[in-house]
Amino acid sequence: MKGPLFYSKILLFGEYGIIKDSKGLSIPYNFYNGALKVSDNQTDEAKASNASLSRFVFYLEKLQQEQPELVQFEIEKLHHDVAEGMYFDSSIPQGYGVGSSGALVAAIYDKYAKDKITVLENLTREKLLKLKTIFGQMESFFHGKSSGLDPLNSYLSIPILINSKDNIEATGIPAQRATGHGAVFLLDSGIVGETAPMVNIFMENLKDKGFRAMLKNQFVKYTDLCVENFLGGDMKSLFANTKKLSKVVLNNFKPMIPEQFHGIWQHGIDTNDYYLKLCGSGGGGYILGFTEDLEKAQNALKDYKLEVVYQF
Known part of the structure; x- marks a missing residue:
């Protein structure tokens, strides 16, 4: 069976x-x-x-x-x-x-x-x-x-x-373009993540007024814009907002990002070669990446295992 x-x-x-x-x-x-x-x-x-x-x-x-x-x-x-x-x-x-x-x-x-x-x-x-x-x-x-x-x-x-x-x-999402330079990819952290402890850290952080304000005024704001940009096919705005989101996550969700990835996370923001964000609850597993130039991202991350999920 x-x-x-x-x-x-x-x-x-x-x-x-x-x-x-x-x-x-x-x-x-x-x-x-x-x-x-x-x-x-x-x-x-x-x-x-x-x-x-x-x-x-x-x-x-x-x-x-x-x-x-x-x-x-x-x-x-x-x-x-x-x-x-x-x-x-x-x-x-x-x-x-x-x-x-x-x-x-x-x-x-x-x-x-x-x-x-x-x-x-x-x-x-x-x-x-x-x-x-x-x-x-x-x-x-x-x-x-x-x-x-x-x-x-x-x-x-x-x-x-x-x-x-x-x-x-x-919903429908914009059609993929196999020849497109832009891509969404998965980066393998090589570590298994546990969902429950990460969610517990997040729930604990929510008790802090400053964290709640950051969530509402930055994290949720940029997340909403990214969704609208992606569905509307506005890739220029998508990358601008994904960069902002990537910064917010690095500054406020450090426990969810495996320590050895803090540097390459920052490197993407500094060079604009790619932007990283959490995939699921974090703590390990995959990290999600967005790039306007897949070749640049692949070169910058050549020491890591990349899986392309979506090309545009």
Whole structure:
């Protein structure tokens, strides 16, 4: 048995900001994917995934008892399949900010939810919000607190525009140009990031008045502008605002940036060869890069592993 594929995602803009109602833009990233699978000869990874799924099922059982009107699952079938050795066969790196748990949540909802909202129906704002709420509750098992966006993106496999917490919509993004010099890329930090501790640091920082003011007047402001610039195809403004955003992140989110990357982060701002920003919660995993000249960025970052996500 092998289920349908669910893809990884990239939150281009909005990490941390969406907790405080900034705009956000999330796109599917088809390079990585995962599927539910049952097979007899299991690797250690498959066994670990199966054990994690087993705990997840008990969590989902409790969730549907506590919030029966939110979501119901075919729990007996789920218990049975996990007992048979079902696991999530995934190429999505864990702790890298590209939605490994989101894809798993989407796969479980797709296969076991009763009365599920499907991709084929007319996706009204209410349905999108209901899905996001369900996925947020499901994914909280892995992160402690989840917006539900990663699973939503993985489940629908379309770009999602977050206008605010209660206002999300499917959107189109400018077409890619394979010959374009500009690019969005992933930079591999070589370190696995843990979401929960990073979110805890952020929540702790929110108690500080100065940090809250910086978030509202700088971080959220530039995030919103970047989303508008990107969707509107205004690349000149996009890079100007991404540079400002990159500076704000370096100055105020240092714990989320692995120490050995502080220097190259600053170098990008100084030279304008590229601008870096967080991908997901940070602390490791991938770092997201934006450049107007891919060749320059590749030369400047030749000691690191780059993956091009989007060219324009």
